Amino acid sequence: MRQKYLSHPLQGFGAYLAYWMFALMPIDMASAFGGWLLRTLGPKVGQTKKARNNLVAAFPEKSPEEIDQIIIGMWDNLGRSIAEIPHLHKMRPGGPRIEVVGLENGLATKTDDKPGLFFSGHIGNWEVTMCIAEALDMDMMSVYRAPDNPWVENLFMRARKMFNGQLVKKGPDGARKLTRYLKNGGHACMLVDQKMTDGIAVPFFGRDAMTAPALAQFALKYDAPIVPIRAERLDGAHFRVTFYPALEVTKTGNRHDDIQAIMTDVNATMESWIRERPEQWLWLHRRWPK
Numbered sequence: 001m002r003q004k005y006l007s008h009p010l011q012g013f014g015a016y017l018a019y020w021m022f023a024l025m026p027i028d029m030a031s032a033f034g035g036w037l038l039r040t041l042g043p044k045v046g047q048t049k050k051a052r053n054n055l056v057a058a059f060p061e062k063s064p065e066e067i068d069q070i071i072i073g074m075w076d077n078l079g080r081s082i083a084e085i086p087h088l089h090k091m092r093p094g095g096p097r098i099e100v101v102g103l104e105n106g107l108a109t110k111t112d113d114k115p116g117l118f119f120s121g122h123i124g125n126w127e128v129t130m131c132i133a134e135a136l137d138m139d140m141m142s143v144y145r146a147p148d149n150p151w152v153e154n155l156f157m158r159a160r161k162m163f164n165g166q167l168v169k170k171g172p173d174g175a176r177k178l179t180r181y182l183k184n185g186g187h188a189c190m191l192v193d194q195k196m197t198d199g200i201a202v203p204f205f206g207r208d209a210m211t212a213p214a215l216a217q218f219a220l221k222y223d224a225p226i227v228p229i230r231a232e233r234l235d236g237a238h239f240r241v242t243f244y245p246a247l248e249v250t251k252t253g254n255r256h257d258d259i260q261a262i263m264t265d266v267n268a269t270m271e272s273w274i275r276e277r278p279e280q281w282l283w284l285h286r287r288w289p290k
């Protein structure tokens with residue numbers, strides 16, 4: 001009761017205040033200010049300890065100074081991403097803000113008479129990947145994890161109006177909608193780098209990480225190609241969205257092993273992107289068991 005009538009409204013008020021403050025700024029100013037704010041304050045908060053533990057385990061060869069620089073870069077990227085949210089609807093794929101590479105890999109799923117799956121993670125400004133439906137000129141379904149605070153969710157839904165398709169929440173109802181959508185030949189995108197407690201153990205940076213198997217399950221069930229999507233921050237509020245060739249999927253007849261193999265490939269793909277630009281991933285996730 002207290003959360004519903006006190007903490008949620010207070011958090012919501014703060015979120016709306018920040019949203020409109022950044023909305024009133026030009027996008028480059030908002031991005032720069034948001035980056036400065038969180039790279040200044042972020043390293044001082046308790047969540048940074050979680051990020052540092054994850055980084056030390058993932059990169060045992062890096063010095064403490066290198067780890068600190070990645071943490072500062074992570075907070076800068078997160079601050080920029082938050083500040084850019086009110087401006088997302090102004091950014092168009094192929095325009096001056098979003099460079100698109102490998103579009104042919106995405107378009108290949110449009111003419112193959114099959115459902116299609118696209119995946120990415122919390123890299124760069126991951127909200128920018130919402131532009132892929134427009135880039136492909138394709139109806140699409142996107143699965144998202146709703147914030148616990150409905151006030152904050154309303155802000156995200158306002159920002160995601162750039163998405164050309166349906167947005168469904170993670171959960172049993174969302175899974176049913178996605179199943180029907182894919183069964184009818186639809187295309188869907190999802191972020192797959194968060195921990196799922198009742199998922200499957202898949203290697204990620206040399207350690208088992210509990211990983212949602214849904215991407216592989218849908219791919220096998222509907223013979224759907226899986227296309228990796230990467231959003232990189234290039235300079236300030238400028239991005240590159242890359243469509244990679246579909247993953248190689250081999251059906252052996254052993255469903256358990258096939259799911260494991262697909263998700264191992266997915267995690268390896270994500271890991272390669274993160275290793276290249278570690279400051280652009282959200283290391284604040286509790287991705288691995290203690």
